[in-house]
Amino acid sequence: MTDQRITRRGALIGAGAIAAWATSPARALLAAADRAPVQPAVDALIGRMTLEEKAGQLTLNAAAWSGGVATQLNPPSQGGGFDQQIADAVAGRLTGVFNGNGAEMARRMQAAVMKSSRLKIPLLFAADVIHGHRTIFPVPVGEAASFDPDLARRTARVAALEGAAAGIDWTFFPMVDIARDQRWGRTMEGAGEDVLLGQMFAAARVRGFQGDSIAATDSMMACVKHFAAYGAAESGLDYNPVDISDRTLREVYLPPYKAGFDAGAGSAMASFNEINGIPSHGNPWLLKTLLRDQWHFEGFVVGDYTGDEEMIAAGFAKDGRDAARIAFLAGVDMAMQSNLYMLHLPGLVRDGTVSQELLDRSVRRVLAAKHQLGLFDDPFRRIDPRREKARSRTRTSLALSREAGRKSIVLLKNEGDILPLRRDARVAIIGPFASGQHDLNGPWVVYGDNVQAVDLATGVRAVVGNGRVTVAPGSGVEEPLAGGIEAAVAAAQAADVVLLAIGESEGMSGEAQSRTDIVVPAPQMALAEAVAATGKPVVVVLKNGRALALQGAVRDAPAVLVTWFLGSESGHAIADVLFGAYSPSGRLPISFPYESGQEPYHYDHKPTGRPAPAGPREPYKNQWRTVLNAALYPFGHGLTYGKVRYADLRLGTGSLPWAGSLEVAASVTNTGTRACEELVQLYIHDRVASITRPVRELKAFRKVALAPGETQSVRFTLTREQLQFIGSDLQPTVEPGDFDLWIAPSAQAEGVTGRFQLLAA
Template identity: 40%
Template sequence: MTDVTATPPTDERPWLDASLPVEERIDLLMTAMTLAEKVGQTHQVANIDPDADAAEIASGRISSSLYASGPTGGNERDEGVLVGNIDAAQRHAVEGSRLGIPLLFGRDVIHGHRTVCPIPLGIAASFDPDVAEEIGELAAREAVVDGVAWTFAPMVDISEEPRWGRVAESLGETPVLAGRVAAGLVRGFQGDDVSDPDRLAACAKHFAGYGLSAGGRDYDTVSVGENTLRNLHLRPFKWAVDAGVTTVMAAFNDVDGTPMHAHEHLLRDVLKGEWGFDGMVVADWNGVGQLVNAGVAADLREAAVLAIRAGVDLDMCGGAYLTHLEELVESGEVDVALVDDAVRRVLRLKFRLGLFERPYAARPGASNAPTAESRAVALRAAQAAHVLVKNDGVLPLDASPDGGSVLLSGAFVDEGDALLGTWVLDGRGEDVVSPGAAMRARLGDRVTVADGRFSDVTLQQARRAQTSVLLLGEHPSRSGEAQSVTDIGLPHGQLDVLRAVARLGKQVVAVVYTGRPLDLSEVLDLADAVLVVWHPGVEAGNALVSVLLGDIEPHGRLPMTFLLSTGHIPTSTHQRPTGRLIRADVDHEEGRYIDALTYPRLPFGFGLSYTSVEYGAPVVSSPTLPVGGSVTLTVTVTNAGDRPCREVVQLYFRDPVAEVTRPLVELTDWALVDLEPGQAREVTFDVDAEQTAYAGRDLTTRVDEGEIVLLTGPDSARLQSVSITVRNDS
């Protein structure tokens, strides 16, 4: 955006005086606005046309535009954002309208813009909010070159439903992980000051409960009580709000019969009231209009009433507000104060972004093509997302010239687009370093690279190689919005090839590209080593080779539970105790399933490195934890192997007796610890009573006196415990 004020302040437009506080500028502008102009500020269109929409823009009937190929834009590419169109439209708004209110332009910049980083589930696998912040900052810096001022990310929906394609966009199954990584992305997108020309407004979505869509079917209904919402699904949104996120998107789903676009209690009472969120709530694509489809509104007029009362400020691509709000206010059916509140929030965002000072997007000579610097960010992020889930001593591969022959085979060997993942609107396949290219560059004649189209050829090649590295997994078209599945197994045919290669008795490494947790039971049984690498972005090949050859140690951890089968859904760290005691070692005797055990194949937080790390028993500084105070927990971790590593030391807790049922284990903190071979380090966590807080039966937050069990270990299944007593000394 050009750093020039388009129209200097005058007595007629005092709100253009940038020296005034934002709220005072909003007051001045609101006083000057007609009801029709106010309503226009609540209306967003898709793919604005500066010529066809010129009159609507100049009359103040359009507030914002998003650029997308359609309502499920993450599944198909569009022509991209044309800065010339943005500035032409902006001129109509700034120079051709009565009030000179700039337009707000948004786009889905989810895990990178031109330089694409791992999908959000892969970002979460890093367990590193700093990596998330770096990705958000890079994405913002590139997106503003194309005129984007607002992104619809991060998605913080909590889900234990891998059939749901949108888990690819999620940040894991636990509130603390999702919340901290989301906060990192918000800081990266928005910076310390969202008016910085190189930053974007962020959007926490989808508020709320979207990850509970029935059967993993996108857009489906949600049956959940408010206690579960508060103790689980609302918490990462609160992290994002506390991090300063400027916008929140309402969810498509209903919550126990009330669609979120009409949910006055959660949007207006909780988000805006209880939490004090002063930003803008935006509808999802035609979310207001879909109240008619949901059967709670007879027509768009009634839908507009429900949504504005609920607290939806900006109507995305529906037109219900533009068509009906003015008349609804004049007839007395809608209080003008509701419209004023929505408009204030829209204007507040525009002022905070500095759009009144810098409305135009053009940056002559600027480029957002990948650079060495941006690729370095993408490489670090992709490496951090790699999760080693099995290794029978095969990895790392010998990188020396006489290290033996390697076959790299599978549909992904020379892919570009397929490794970018879902919701990539501006990345380009030709920017991707493929696994084949990276492996050829590193191993030369030692490696045979083949796409594996013919299984008999693959077997011949595998027979000649010392080690076969098979690239398995799903194409990104199988994940993302409206891409749910009924079976979380590998796509058809891949296991057949793996079985055949494994029967040769040679070393087999399986690399899994995926947008969701998959049933990897047979893969884990057949392969000597297994890496889960998600969809890693433009540095896919370089990241993979650096891990396979041991240039860096794998240090990602699973942000979602990997189940034994589709039939085990849902299983996660959300499990709460029931009236019948559950013990993992004997639950098959307790009538859980008659045909299978119930424990996950790979638990939340699981991940290996190329060394072994030993954990001592946790020790607390005091057996009592005063309400309002804290204790320290210390655990000694020792690298017992001969390679360095980064260990993700995890802290969980369990509340044995509470007013409502609580999780059997709940992640509350973690630490990233670098260990040299043979090194032991004491890792200390500060634990305060507020970390044990939860919403009770009356939905208010409480901290109970009594026993709390703290547990430390490398993942949610391998834990050692120590008990403390929470006590109110006041």
């Protein structure tokens, strides 16, 4: 149950501020939506504002009072400290701040504005709540490996519950960029390489954060980012230009944004990149023609961190005034951190460069969002230090973190059924991530603390006891450790099994962490080779925020687990899978290449006129000198502790009527001795079309629980709409003809396959 009234708590927190607010012009004009239409009330308030106050409502800056992590991620650049920021807010020069230091900071700022500002327009508090607030969940790409959008909705709900209690009204999430180049560090923030999966997770996360009512005290406004196509940055290099065809933009990169907006997201964030020569912060086609006119988005657009100002260095604007003009006229309603709108918008309106009407329209969008968030009804509705503490890291939240962690783990390989491990095994945990409160939560965590997270050694000891576990780091993440390999080899020789905890640190993934070679660092590879040489069974436990090109002893280990960055309950979640308390059910949302040089790589690539043969290599075919045009571990791949067999494909009549549907089905059987959960995936390929089509496209998937020996019939229903593509006129189209179909466990597996025909109208 949520409290949407001005409470005694709010009155006490605000002290004299509530009394001042109750008689303010803003309170009188914007009391409640059920007493008057929102727009006339907002317009009446706008009519009382000066140009400077209007520009202030379009100005968002990093909080001067933040924390260590927040300061590192988004250092305040305006100077003056917290007292000066309060003065700016009271003077109407700020619409709000982001990544601040919790409820007490928000209380002080809001109280000052409610008591002393002229119009007493509530501040808006925002934050990067990317994969949890205090309770941290798996990094988003890891969570996407669950192929469970409802899990993402539930984790976003908890993040909203915790964050809203700390005074946060608005989160800069979900990030819905399709990531097809694993060199890009921000792969970890999204849902991977597939369009369908991206759409489903975008919508689920928006619904999770915004809940049933965006005004509720356990909800936050979502922000779909980065608009648009940031994941297609050239060479996988952060902030780089994007140069793609209009068809690829519309067919691959735009659909997840549209899904997020259709789910009701209240805001959008412009992306750092340019598209075909035009920076997104200055692209009226993107932010107005597409977003507003065609998609009918009614929320507001915020720029990314100094994104408007960066058009100067990009050679698209000559100075700050020009950058403010370009960004505002292109459709960026609110400037983040640059302060350019506060500095230049009033003058641009006074000299006629920007019309008063356009300025009022952007202010109207921001005030409407504050109204929808309930801030005009109770400016302190989400500000409650006692509630902040009570909602933080509850048993229920931590249990969900553990559930999300184990559902995100992907078992790539399990030769000889080395997993699950025996509980009486002597275990050597070797590697830089074997133990210690570091690199557990993952990148882009503003408020969580690794000190509170569970490491791998703690999780394993909770199962087998202290006496059966030996820990040896062996090496640093990117540097050797004196005597490390020798100590690790000794630990391995004394154990029954080795858990090799290697991969990427938090600092190697995320924003501005593009990599040219997506491999396990050399010192860790040397450690892996030495441990493998002992002959002991090795289970590789990978920590990563992107797909990696696995090599040598890591690739050849009998068992490999992808564990991403799993958050608060990392060690417990991994131990649940290692010792069989949970049968792994995750699947790869991104393809693991054979080599880094294959990037960008994605499973749904186009065919060519010279496809590589399935058998022996032939010259002059679509292949690299050293590897095939395929993935080592493809999208959708992942093993369970069961043994699943696909059989008995059923295609009904084999014909899909133009205005009808076609039911397809296959039988899946667990021939193993352990229960499991199988992700059954449906792929299609349009054999002949006016625009060449990918070799496979995911169209549906279903998870089925299978007891040992159990068979289930898994059914899918196909319609014409699922076969659409972007045609030569850049509009959705579909053509009659023949389609290949697979019901399979991954994008490269055969499973069972057949063919059907889409009939003409």
